[in-house]
Amino acid sequence: MNLLAELRRRFAQALEKLDNEAISAAQWEELARLVLPCQHPRFGDYQANLAMPLARQLRRPPAEIARQLGELADVSPWCLPPEVTAQGFINLRVSDERLAALLHDLLPDERLGVPLAAPPLSYVIDYSAPNVAKPMHVGHIRSTVIGDALYRTLKFLGHRVIGDNHLGDWGTQFGMIIYGYRHFRDPQAYARQPVAELGRLYRLVNQLIEHEEACAQLPELKRRAAATKQSLEQAEAALRAVPPTDSAGQKRAAAVRRKCEAALAAAEAELAEARARIQAVESDPQLASLAAAHPQIGAAVLAETARLHAGDPENVRLWREFLPACRAEIDRIYARLGVRFDVTLGESFYHDRLPQVVDELLARGIAQHSEGAVCAFVPDMPAPMIVRKRDGAFLYATTDLATIQYRMEAWSPDVILYVVDHRQSEHFRLLFAVARRWGYQQVALHHLSFGTVLGEDGRPFRTRSGDTVGLESLLDEAVARAYRIVCENDDQKPDGPELSEEERRQVAETVGIGAIKYADLSQHRTSDYVFSYEKMLATKGNTATYMQYAYARVRSIFRKGGEQPEAIRALAPPIMITSPAERALALLLVRFPEALADVVEDFCPNKLTAYLWELANSFSTFFEECPVLRAPTTELRQSRLALCDLTARVIRRGLDLLGIGVCEKM
RNA sequence: GCGCCCGUAGCUCAACGGAUAGAGCAACGGACUUCUAAUCCGUAGGUUGCAGGUUCGAAUCCUGCCGGGCGUACCA
Numbered sequence: 001m002n003l004l005a006e007l008r009r010r011f012a013q014a015l016e017k018l019d020n021e022a023i024s025a026a027q028w029e030e031l032a033r034l035v036l037p038c039q040h041p042r043f044g045d046y047q048a049n050l051a052m053p054l055a056r057q058l059r060r061p062p063a064e065i066a067r068q069l070g071e072l073a074d075v076s077p078w079c080l081p082p083e084v085t086a087q088g089f090i091n092l093r094v095s096d097e098r099l100a101a102l103l104h105d106l107l108p109d110e111r112l113g114v115p116l117a118a119p120p121l122s123y124v125i126d127y128s129a130p131n132v133a134k135p136m137h138v139g140h141i142r143s144t145v146i147g148d149a150l151y152r153t154l155k156f157l158g159h160r161v162i163g164d165n166h167l168g169d170w171g172t173q174f175g176m177i178i179y180g181y182r183h184f185r186d187p188q189a190y191a192r193q194p195v196a197e198l199g200r201l202y203r204l205v206n207q208l209i210e211h212e213e214a215c216a217q218l219p220e221l222k223r224r225a226a227a228t229k230q231s232l233e234q235a236e237a238a239l240r241a242v243p244p245t246d247s248a249g250q251k252r253a254a255a256v257r258r259k260c261e262a263a264l265a266a267a268e269a270e271l272a273e274a275r276a277r278i279q280a281v282e283s284d285p286q287l288a289s290l291a292a293a294h295p296q297i298g299a300a301v302l303a304e305t306a307r308l309h310a311g312d313p314e315n316v317r318l319w320r321e322f323l324p325a326c327r328a329e330i331d332r333i334y335a336r337l338g339v340r341f342d343v344t345l346g347e348s349f350y351h352d353r354l355p356q357v358v359d360e361l362l363a364r365g366i367a368q369h370s371e372g373a374v375c376a377f378v379p380d381m382p383a384p385m386i387v388r389k390r391d392g393a394f395l396y397a398t399t400d401l402a403t404i405q406y407r408m409e410a411w412s413p414d415v416i417l418y419v420v421d422h423r424q425s426e427h428f429r430l431l432f433a434v435a436r437r438w439g440y441q442q443v444a445l446h447h448l449s450f451g452t453v454l455g456e457d458g459r460p461f462r463t464r465s466g467d468t469v470g471l472e473s474l475l476d477e478a479v480a481r482a483y484r485i486v487c488e489n490d491d492q493k494p495d496g497p498e499l500s501e502e503e504r505r506q507v508a509e510t511v512g513i514g515a516i517k518y519a520d521l522s523q524h525r526t527s528d529y530v531f532s533y534e535k536m537l538a539t540k541g542n543t544a545t546y547m548q549y550a551y552a553r554v555r556s557i558f559r560k561g562g563e564q565p566e567a568i569r570a571l572a573p574p575i576m577i578t579s580p581a582e583r584a585l586a587l588l589l590v591r592f593p594e595a596l597a598d599v600v601e602d603f604c605p606n607k608l609t610a611y612l613w614e615l616a617n618s619f620s621t622f623f624e625e626c627p628v629l630r631a632p633t634t635e636l637r638q639s640r641l642a643l644c645d646l647t648a649r650v651i652r653r654g655l656d657l658l659g660i661g662v663c664e665k666m
Numbered sequence: 667g668c669g670c671c672c673g674u675a676g677c678u679c680a681a682c683g684g685a686u687a688g689a690g691c692a693a694c695g696g697a698c699u700u701c702u703a704a705u706c707c708g709u710a711g712g713u714u715g716c717a718g719g720u721u722c723g724a725a726u727c728c729u730g731c732c733g734g735g736c737g738u739a740c741c742a
Binding site for chain 2: 034040043053173486542601
């Protein structure tokens with residue numbers, strides 16, 4: 001049961017009973033949303049803040065309205081009689097007796113009190129979506145982890161959910177490895193380890209293309225750096241020319257100078273990057289000769305891609321040969337991450353549909369020819385959505401439209417969620433607008449954007465040499481650090497180490513992967529965050545490790561006491577609330593359903609991490625203050641064991657919904 | 667230039683239009699003969715970028731400014 005939702009219902013009923021024509025029925029539910037959890041326990045557990053906004057409408061003092069609503073609202077049996085303040089707040093406190101009863105009911109409940117959604121909706125979640133020909137990197141973490149957490153949570157709430165991995169399996173990257181395969185492959189290496197060899201070919205071709213582009217851009221970049229330098233000098237001169245008495249003028253000129261400084265820094269950085277790319281190839285004789293032997297490699301790669309798309313038998317054959325190996329590679333990483341999909345329909349799946357999509361858009365007047373391309377113009381958007389290029393090729397925008405069409409035909413979902421980084425928000429605004437005009441008006445389309453993973457320097461997370469960081473090496477590093485922490489802790493246990501080497505490895509894997517996922521999920525989805533092994537593996541604070549530790553402590557109590565959780569559940573002892581620590585823990589246990597409702601309200605998993613952190617913290621306090629095995633009476637011991645069991649189950653379930661595991665010992 | 671997002675404790679971040687803005691890290695002071703100290707308890711730290719406005723009530727909504735990130739017609 002969701003207690004908050006229930007109290008809101010009661011207050012909506014109270015408004016109805018108020019029988020005041022000034023308040024429309026439509027307002028009841030809206031006002032009832034002003035029943036909220038208290039920010040501070042001194043005011044109680046929940047508060048109803050609806051008297052204040054009603055005061056003007058009803059032309060009566062808020063305190064008086066609050067008193068009346070407090071009487072009309074039937075908050076029994078859960079809450080004590082409401083207390084009303086002079087400002088008009090209605091404070092609600094859950095009665096200890098009922099709290100105990102609620103927990104007692106929770107004990108045998110597999111769902112831990114979480115109600116099934118009524119009615120259930122059907123969702124398609126589009127997440128992860130890496131390009132399969134290149135190794136997965138740090139940039140894929142967020143989409144994968146957030147999407148998976150939302151998938152699990154929506155499913156647990158009883159919705160019909162289809163997790164769809166919209167792979168990039170049809171793009172230029174395949175042109176690159178086809179080209180690489182034709183010209184640079186090492187047959188023995190390919191026979192031995194095809195994925196590694198394809199990865200090498202991808203990186204090699206990519207490097208040669210970057211070299212070619214950098215060479216081509218170099219004069220322009222030099223020119224731009226010189227020009228920005230000049231405008232900076234002008235801006236500085238202009239600033240000096242402003243008389244000191246003109247403070248407004250000074251400010252304006254200083255702002256211009258700052259802008260020029262930033263532009264110069266950007267131009268110089270770009271120039272430096274281009275030079276580094278050229279240097280990387282030319283300092284290596286082998287690479288340099290390859291670059292010389294393959295001029296126009298960029299165009300050649302595009303031609304290979306075009307031949308693939310046009311159905312050239314040899315390129316299609318190679319694509320079919322490469323794809324399984326590439327898929328196996330990412331599947332291995334998904335297995336390690338514990339991420340699953342219901343379907344994996346990559347871009348290639350929609351290839352056949354693209355011409356019809358464009359034709360249909362043209363026929364219905366949604367798109368038109370413009371400068372040789374086919375474009376869908378949308379009011380209030382500065383640029384159109386281009387669905388076919390001048391050269392006749394389709395774009396990912398076209399694929400995205402075809403994907404919506406297919407998903408609607410195949411599953412007719414109520415909601416489609418796209419877990420994709422914030423830089424694509426404009427693309428999605430266009431996409432959704434065009435989809436609406438195309439006739440998909442019922443389905444809710446949400447772009448769940450997220451921020452960038454930053455390094456400790458505040459710049460997007462990269463290696464020291466400036467490369468993106470491979471996802472797998474990230475996992476390995478986190479696990480390696482977790483292993484050191486596990487060993488250090490186990491060696492220091494008062495009764496000596498209790499983990500075997502094998503167990504230590506397993507714990508380290510669970511803790512390390514959990515740390516990475518949790519660090520990501522505990523940030524607000526939309527903000528950037530700084531990637532730090534130190535912080536994510538910290539043993540105090542809002543980390544997976546802390547939750548996992550709390551879970552392990554509970555399990556340890558059961559082990560030491562020779563108790564079985566199933567036995568406690570079957571016994572279903574009365575719950576006794578004898579201290580503030582017990583009460584705080586008990587109330588949080590009852591509020592698990594609220595946390596999950598919060599998560600899906602705006603698709604923010606950090607609501608769940610915040611809840612779990614509070615719960616685990618509350619348990620730690622309880623652990624310090626309330627002896628379980630040595631409780632003064634058998635009844636209290638059993639009651640506390642029941643609290644422990646529920647805590648462990650909520651933590652385990654909560655972490656599971658985030659895609660994070662637990663350990664019995666750590 | 668235009669568009670989108672962001673500015674909260676020294677640092678990293680929470681906060682649903684609600685009461686005295688919360689955590690963690692770092693700092694300081696306590697608690698292991700007691701179920702895992704990977705812990706707990708306490709102290710200190712704030713003009714929520716600035717200025718207006720809306721509201722009974724604003725970190726939250728609106729306007730302007732300052733500062734930052736990202737995106738801006740044929741890449742994905």
